[in-house]
Amino acid sequence: MNKKIKIEVSARHIHLKKDDFEKLFGENAKLTVKKELSQPGMFAANETVSVKNENFQIDNLRIVGPLRSYTQIELSKTEARKFKIDPPLRRSGNIENSSGMIIIGPKGEIEINEGVIIAKRHIHMTLKDAEEINVKDGDLLKVKTVGERGLIFENVVARVDENFSWAMHIDTDEGNAGGIQEVEEGEVVLK
Numbered sequence: 429m430n431k432k433i434k435i436e437v438s439a440r441h442i443h444l445k446k447d448d449f450e451k452l453f454g455e456n457a458k459l460t461v462k463k464e465l466s467q468p469g470m471f472a473a474n475e476t477v478s479v480k481n482e483n484f485q486i487d488n489l490r491i492v493g494p495l496r497s498y499t500q501i502e503l504s505k506t507e508a509r510k511f512k513i514d515p516p517l518r519r520s521g522n523i524e525n526s527s528g529m530i531i532i533g534p535k536g537e538i539e540i541n542e543g544v545i546i547a548k549r550h551i552h553m554t555l556k557d558a559e560e561i562n563v564k565d566g567d568l569l570k571v572k573t574v575g576e577r578g579l580i581f582e583n584v585v586a587r588v589d590e591n592f593s594w595a596m597h598i599d600t601d602e603g604n605a606g607g608i609q610e611v612e613e614g615e616v617v618l619k
């Protein structure tokens with residue numbers, strides 16, 4: 429028996445650590461909530477930044493809050509190509525030796541030497557969810573989608589945390605490849 433899952437397409441976005449946020453927005457600035465996301469406590473902020481290198485620039489890059497302990501930009505491979513960079517495919521938070529970028533906010537500009545990644549597709553789940561399907565954090569799963577461009581996503585990372593809720597995240601390239609709109613349903617293939 430397979431288990432149904434909601435698949436959400438994550439567009440490019442940025443996470444900021446406090447120190448960098450203050451350099452970009454000023455010392456007393458605060459992130460404000462535009463829209464709550466499916467993961468408890470996480471939100472798309474009203475605040476955006478620009479990011480650039482010598483080849484390309486993207487404006488209005490949405491900040492996903494709350495602030496984190498690291499600064500990270502998540503792009504699709506298609507977007508990375510426009511910058512002529514080749515960021516590694518990584519689990520969120522694992523930014524060592526990833527690509528660099530210049531970040532521009534309303535009050536300042538910073539340059540990061542690492543922090544740009546392509547996010548590995550993943551499923552957020554609680555420990556209870558993980559036990560139910562008999563997997564542990566870091567395990568790789570298969571997810572099947574339906575429709576005209578239906579496909580099977582392999583190597584979907586299980587991310588287990590008490591604060592998560594059952595949902596799969598893919599990027600815009602993956603969404604387009606599978607004909608998946610913003611939110612759609614898939615099935616975790618259980619052995």
Ligand SMILES: [Zn+2]
Nearest residue numbers: 550552596597
């Ligand atoms: Zn996610």
